Amino acid sequence: MTNGDQRRVSYFWDPDVGNYHYGKHHPMKPHRLSVTHSLIMSYNLHTKMNIYRPYNASIMDMCRFHSDQYIDFLSRVTPSNINEFSKYLTAFNVGEDCPVFEGLYNFCSKYCGASLQGAQQLNNKQCDIAINWSGGLHHAKKFEASGFCYVNDIVIAILELLKHHVRVLYIDIDIHHGDGVQEAFYLTDRVMTVSFHKYGSLFFPGTGDMYETGAESGRFYSVNVPLKEGIDDTNYATVFKPIITDVIQFYQPTAIVLQCGADSLAGDRLGCFNLSIRGHGECVKFVKSFGLPLLVLGGGGYTLRNVSRCWTYETSLLVDEEISNEIPYSEYVQYFSPDFTLLLDKPCGDVTHNSNHNSRAYLEAIVGMVRENLRCVAHSPSVQMQAIPTDFFKPEEMEATKWPDNLSEEKIDAKPESKPDLVKPSTTKS
Numbered sequence: 001m002t003n004g005d006q007r008r009v010s011y012f013w014d015p016d017v018g019n020y021h022y023g024k025h026h027p028m029k030p031h032r033l034s035v036t037h038s039l040i041m042s043y044n045l046h047t048k049m050n051i052y053r054p055y056n057a058s059i060m061d062m063c064r065f066h067s068d069q070y071i072d073f074l075s076r077v078t079p080s081n082i083n084e085f086s087k088y089l090t091a092f093n094v095g096e097d098c099p100v101f102e103g104l105y106n107f108c109s110k111y112c113g114a115s116l117q118g119a120q121q122l123n124n125k126q127c128d129i130a131i132n133w134s135g136g137l138h139h140a141k142k143f144e145a146s147g148f149c150y151v152n153d154i155v156i157a158i159l160e161l162l163k164h165h166v167r168v169l170y171i172d173i174d175i176h177h178g179d180g181v182q183e184a185f186y187l188t189d190r191v192m193t194v195s196f197h198k199y200g201s202l203f204f205p206g207t208g209d210m211y212e213t214g215a216e217s218g219r220f221y222s223v224n225v226p227l228k229e230g231i232d233d234t235n236y237a238t239v240f241k242p243i244i245t246d247v248i249q250f251y252q253p254t255a256i257v258l259q260c261g262a263d264s265l266a267g268d269r270l271g272c273f274n275l276s277i278r279g280h281g282e283c284v285k286f287v288k289s290f291g292l293p294l295l296v297l298g299g300g301g302y303t304l305r306n307v308s309r310c311w312t313y314e315t316s317l318l319v320d321e322e323i324s325n326e327i328p329y330s331e332y333v334q335y336f337s338p339d340f341t342l343l344l345d346k347p348c349g350d351v352t353h354n355s356n357h358n359s360r361a362y363l364e365a366i367v368g369m370v371r372e373n374l375r376c377v378a379h380s381p382s383v384q385m386q387a388i389p390t391d392f393f394k395p396e397e398m399e400a401t402k403w404p405d406n407l408s409e410e411k412i413d414a415k416p417e418s419k420p421d422l423v424k425p426s427t428t429k430s
């Protein structure tokens with residue numbers, strides 16, 4: 001079922017991005033992306049969007065934010081030559097949390113290229129919403145890897161959006177603080193970062209208290225909402241909705257980037273919040289309701305089956321398609337046993353319940369303080385727009401990466417090395 005405000009949605013999917021492995025015992029499983037994509041396809045949601053095989057970001061694209069030395073290191077290090085780079089491992093924070101694995105650079109290139117292409121399509125008004133579930137790696141820093149993130153696709157995509165947009169709003173609902181993105185734009189009013197996250201008891205990355213508000217021209221343009229464990233849907237909504245409403249009213253962004261880390265769901269292997277998939281999706285629905293150009297990204301999420309459920313459900317919200325709670329057959333259907341439902345009755349099913357440590361008074365105090373700071377953003381900043389820098393690749397090259405309209409899962413999986421059959425620009429739908 002569709003409603004009146006359906007918007008043009010572009011979805012970026014590289015069939016190889018789910019085949020990388022951080023390591024057997026590492027909680028980050030790129031395979032969750034393959035399972036998510038398969039579920040999206042089996043719900044036929046691909047028929048409601050334009051699907052693109054994304055551009056692969058180049059070294060130059062990554063160096064728009066990261067240092068040359070760091071990206072040079074990422075592009076050359078492999079598990080077999082890692083000994084030659086031993087003196088750099090500590091400097092670039094590569095090792096346990098952020099291991100060197102086979103194809104590391106290509107993995108980064110794929111997830112980063114997809115976010116960049118999404119930003120460019122939004123700039124060129126080729127879509128209203130761009131989705132890249134493989135992106136959203138918000139911890140990566142200019143000179144180093146952090147928290148399973150190597151290249152910060154979010155910062156690079158926002159830099160692209162800033163070519164056309166005066167003010168970009170970044171919203172982060174991952175359970176971890178969006179520190180890499182905040183740090184990148186801490187001194188500017190061109191980007192407002194708003195992060196809702198668990199804070200305290202040495203929870204990673206340890207930053208994001210409510211007094212981090214930005215500096216210099218960026219003072220009051222970083223917003224942090226530190227939460228305690230066990231927050232549930234109702235309590236989350238009582239902070240998320242008023243804060244986002246006020247932020248949009250005061251800041252008047254012209255584009256929004258939404259990081260949808262699914263480790264804020266109940267039952268996450270690393271998280272400790274109590275959000276249900278419906279509650280998490282409510283944030284996506286709410287942000288979408290403002291009708292602004294929107295780049296939707298993934299992020300954390302370590303209980304694989306629930307990450308896939310969540311991002312599939314959120315894809316359905318973004319394309320305005322109501323989907324059945326009964327999970328249709330797909331090659332990964334066994335992940336969803338024994339109930340085979342999309343939205344679980346109890347928050348995320350078989351979970352250890354974290355009781356809510358966020359009192360009403362605490363949450364009201366946070367909302368009050370954020371609102372107080374927002375009053376200091378008295379005028380949404382404007383910039384003297386210069387000549388718009390050129391796109392990093394031409395629209396016709398980008399169009400050539402569009403998947404055929406009759407894309408089916410079989411086609412993706414059957415011939416991974418020879419697809420897609422490229423569609424010439426003149427034959428594609430606009």
Ligand SMILES: [Zn+2]
Binds near residue numbers: 174175261299301
């Ligand atoms: Zn996270």
